[in-house]
Amino acid sequence: MQTAQFWENVFTPYRRKILYPVAAIGAGIFLPLAVYDFMQGRQLIGAILVCIVAMLATDAIALSRRKAPPVPFALLIVPACAGVGMSLAQQGIYGALWSFPVMILAFFAMPRAVANLVATTIIAFGTLLLATSQDFGTTLRYFLALSFSLAVINVMLNVITSLHQRLIEQSITDPLTGAFNRRHMDDNVEEVIERFRRSGAPASALVLDIDHFKQINDRRGHEAGDETLKAVVSLVRERCRKLDMIFRQGGEEFLVLLPDTRTAEAMMVAENLRRSIADASLLQGERVTVSIGVGELRANDDAKVWLKRVDDALYRAKKSGRNRVTGTDLRIVPSNTSQLRALSAS
Numbered sequence: 001m002q003t004a005q006f007w008e009n010v011f012t013p014y015r016r017k018i019l020y021p022v023a024a025i026g027a028g029i030f031l032p033l034a035v036y037d038f039m040q041g042r043q044l045i046g047a048i049l050v051c052i053v054a055m056l057a058t059d060a061i062a063l064s065r066r067k068a069p070p071v072p073f074a075l076l077i078v079p080a081c082a083g084v085g086m087s088l089a090q091q092g093i094y095g096a097l098w099s100f101p102v103m104i105l106a107f108f109a110m111p112r113a114v115a116n117l118v119a120t121t122i123i124a125f126g127t128l129l130l131a132t133s134q135d136f137g138t139t140l141r142y143f144l145a146l147s148f149s150l151a152v153i154n155v156m157l158n159v160i161t162s163l164h165q166r167l168i169e170q171s172i173t174d175p176l177t178g179a180f181n182r183r184h185m186d187d188n189v190e191e192v193i194e195r196f197r198r199s200g201a202p203a204s205a206l207v208l209d210i211d212h213f214k215q216i217n218d219r220r221g222h223e224a225g226d227e228t229l230k231a232v233v234s235l236v237r238e239r240c241r242k243l244d245m246i247f248r249q250g251g252e253e254f255l256v257l258l259p260d261t262r263t264a265e266a267m268m269v270a271e272n273l274r275r276s277i278a279d280a281s282l283l284q285g286e287r288v289t290v291s292i293g294v295g296e297l298r299a300n301d302d303a304k305v306w307l308k309r310v311d312d313a314l315y316r317a318k319k320s321g322r323n324r325v326t327g328t329d330l331r332i333v334p335s336n337t338s339q340l341r342a343l344s345a346s
Contacts, residue, residue, distance in 0.1 A: 018108060019069065023060035027053050042090060048083040052076060074109050077102070077118055084122065088129040096142050099126050100149060107153060119150050174248040176226055177233040185247035185255055189303045192259060196297050204266035205307065206256040207293045207314045208236070208273065211322040213252035216283065224283060225252075231282040232290070239273055255307070263296040263327060270294045270325040278323060291317040295328035 034049035055076055059069035080102045087095025099122055106115040127143045134142075172184035180188075192203045210216075210232060217225040229252065236246050236256060245257045256273075258266050270292040282288040293314030297306055309328045317326035 020060060020063040022105070022108060023056045023063065023069070027056035027060055030056070042086075045083060045086045045090065048079050048086065051079050052083065055079070072109075074114075077106055077109060080105065081118070081122060085125065085129065088126055089133075092130070092133045093138055093142070096126060096130055099123075099142075099146055103146065103150065104153070107157070112157065116150070116154070119146075119153075123147060123150065177229050177248055179233045179246045179248040179254060182247065182249055185249070185257075186303065188245060188247075188257060189307070192257060193297065193301065193303060193306070195259075201260055202262050202296060204258045204261040204263060204294060204296045205310050206258065206266065206270050206273070207249070207307070207310045208232075208254045208256060208270075209291050209314055209318065210252040211289045211291055211318070216286070216288075220283070220286070228283050228288055231280075232277060232288070235277055235280060235282070236273055239276055240269070255310075261296075263294065266294050266296065267325060267327055274323065274325055289323035291322045292325045293317055293328070294325060 030049045030053045034046045034053060037043075037046035037049060055071045059071050062069050084095070084098050084102050087098050089095070103119045103122055106118040109115075110118065123143060123146045126146065127139060130142050131139045172180055174181045189205075195201050196203060210228065213225065213228070216228055229248075233246060233248075233254070236254070240246070240256065240258075243259055247255045247257070249255050256269075258269060261269070274290055274292055278287065278289045280288075291314060293310045293312070293316070295306065295310035295313055301309075313326045313328045317324050320326065
C-alpha cells in the first residue's frame with residue numbers, strides 16, 4: 001500500500017468516528033469565541049467563526065444520526081484558513097495560535113498530500129503576515145514551531161502507515177509459507193467471479209497438492225515438511241505472473257488463482273509448475289512432486305461450485321497416480337511437450 005493512499009485506505013472506515021467528536025467539540029469551542037469577537041468589534045472574524053460553527057454543528061447532527069455529513073469537512077479548511085489569516089492580521093501572535101489546530105484539522109479532513117500543501121501554505125502566509133506586526137524573533141519562533149509540528153505529524157503518519165501495512169500483511173498471509181491465507185482467498189475468488197459477471201473476463205484456478213506430504217513429515221520431520229512447503233510456494237511465485245495469486249488452503253494444499261486465463265493456458269501453466277517442481281531440488285535426497293487440478297470459471301458458477309469442480313479434478317489426478325495435472329473436463333495433461341502444444345490449440 002502506498003503512502004499517498006494512506007488516508008483513504010486506513011482512516012476511511014473510522015472517519016465518522018473521528019469527525020463526529022471533532023465537529024461537536026469544535027462547534028462548542030468556536031461559538032463562544034464568535035460571540036466574544038462580535039463583542040470586541042471584530043465582526044469579520046466573528047462572522048467567519050459563526051460560519052464554521054454552523055458547518056460543524058450541521059455535520060455533527062448528521063453524524064450523530066449515522067448519516068453522511070452534508071458539508072464536506074474539506075470545505076471547513078477554507079473559512080478556517082481565512083479565520084487564521086484575519087486573526088494574524090488583527091491579533092498578531094495571539095491569532096497565530098489558531099494555526100496549529102487548523103493545520104491538524106487539515107490532516108483529518110483531507111488526503112495527506114493535500115493536507116501537507118495546506119499546512120505549508122499556512123506556514124508560509126502566516127509567517128509573512130506575522131512579520132508585518134511582530135519582531136523577527138517572534139516570527140521565527142512561529143515558523144519553526146509550525147514547521148516542527150508538521151514534521152512530527154508526518155513522522156507519526158509514516159509510523160502508522162508502516163504498522164498498518166504490517167497488520168494487513170499479517171491478516172492476509174499464511175505465516176509459514178508467505179502465501180495468502182484462506183480468508184484472503186475467499187475475498188479474491190469472489191472478486192474474480194464478480195468481474196466475470198460484469199465484464200465476462202475469464203479466470204481459472206489450480207488446486208495444487210504435494211504428493212505424499214505426510215510421509216515427508218514422518219520420515220524427515222516437520223521442519224523438513226515446512227521447508228518443502230515454503231520452497232513450493234517460492235517456486236510457484238517465480239513461475240507465475242505478477243497478477244496471479246497463490247493461497248494456502250490448508251496443510252499441503254494450495255490454490256493458484258489465474259485471472260484472464262482460459263482452460264488451455266491454465267493447463268499449460270499447471271503442467272509447467274508440475275514439471276518444475278518435480279525437476280527442482282526442493283528436499284535434499286528426495287524428489288518432491290505435486291498433483292494439480294485445473295478448472296475455468298463457468299457461467300452461473302459461485303465460489304463453492306467452481307472450487308468443488310477443481311477439487312474433484314485434483315482428486316482424479318491423485319487417484320490416477322499423482323504427479324500429474326487433471327482438468328475439470330477429465331483430461332489428464334501429458335508430459336510430452338508436443339502433446340501439450342496440441343492440447344492448447346484444441
